[in-house]
Amino acid sequence: MLDDKRNQIIAAALRRFSHFGIAKTSMSEIADDMKLSKANLYYYFQDKFALIEAIAYQIMDESDLAVKQALEEIPNTLDMLIRLLDIKKEYLEKYYMLIINLHEMNMNEERWIALSKGMLQRETEVISKIFDRGIKRNELVTFDVSSTSELYVAIMRGLAMFCDHTIPHALVDKEELDSIIEKQKQAATIFINGIKKTDK
Amino acid sequence: MLDDKRNQIIAAALRRFSHFGIAKTSMSEIADDMKLSKANLYYYFQDKFALIEAIAYQIMDESDLAVKQALEEIPNTLDMLIRLLDIKKEYLEKYYMLIINLHEMNMNEERWIALSKGMLQRETEVISKIFDRGIKRNELVTFDVSSTSELYVAIMRGLAMFCDHTIPHALVDKEELDSIIEKQKQAATIFINGIKKTDK
DNA sequence: GTTTGACTATTTTTAAAAATTGGTCAAAAG
């Protein structure tokens, strides 16, 4: 019952956050949407950050599920990484503003840094899993999986940040997103080629 | 004589720009340093942008010279790319604030966009030259040099932007710079491995 | 266990005044 209402609030907040972003959504607005008083909202979430965190984890869990399914379906390493990029794209389109906000976070407060690091780590762990499997399948050479995964994630994130930096804009539109994903796929291809066993 | 004074002004401006950044350096300050009136400064450079542009091109030319020399000394592709990163590091340390500013430019004005694109293109052309040579030397497989160079530059720039994004800061210190260069070198290694001919 | 209205303390927005800055020009100096 309590969890049920918490989930309802999360859903309501998610709608606003993913549309208008975190900063431009006030707790009062969320409370109004739910037809609760603000004080009541604070009964369910100790503060705004707790709500954001709950949403972030929900999205991550949801995404992890899609990744897990893909992992079972796609044995090839490169194919899997490409699928991963498509999944990420899906989520970015779905929760655009929220995800952008989560990536350009407030980095002055401990809890934000912790959340950011957690998200990065989770992303890196997925890549590690894929690389490990690739090594086990005798598809990739042996290498330091941990640091290489970190590098891979950094490259992908960097490409997303750099994107078409020469064109003035703050918000990324659909075309641009496509071009970013395209570059990421290209990079993934060369990256995997760089750590795969030489073709027999 | 006229060019001589222009160069003196460039040197004076460079000192301020590379220390305090472009925005925090006024034309009056530069004029004062040179013991000229501001109006006189505008006799030598039609506006602030012209001065910045002149400085940018001087640094690029200087850097290109170092690159040209390295190209003659280092035949191996990966070694050359690593050398290139070291050269870039040198220049970043030397002209820190200025280069940072040039990368996060005002992207709302045509001339800035043109300068930014020019810098990017120049960087990409150096990489193209290196890749072309690598192909000719039978070290690399044949591929679309133009788009691959663009991708390479995007990866390197992206890594620089992403860097240690989880730690709060605006200015990059020496340690961080080292860690960025390290990641860039790692990425270059895997990248080249991904496009090089399989070892015999 | 839930819900609320009334209440703070802190940020954020707003709007106007003050200061700075990029840039011009006619005229002077060499």
Added chain:
DNA sequence: CTTTTGACCAATTTTTAAAAATAGTCAAAC
């Protein structure tokens, strides 16, 4: 003809203080 300058302007940025919005609290009610 080239170089230099002080006086000047328009536009932007910085500063400041008041107004509004916001995150978060709490005692009391349901």
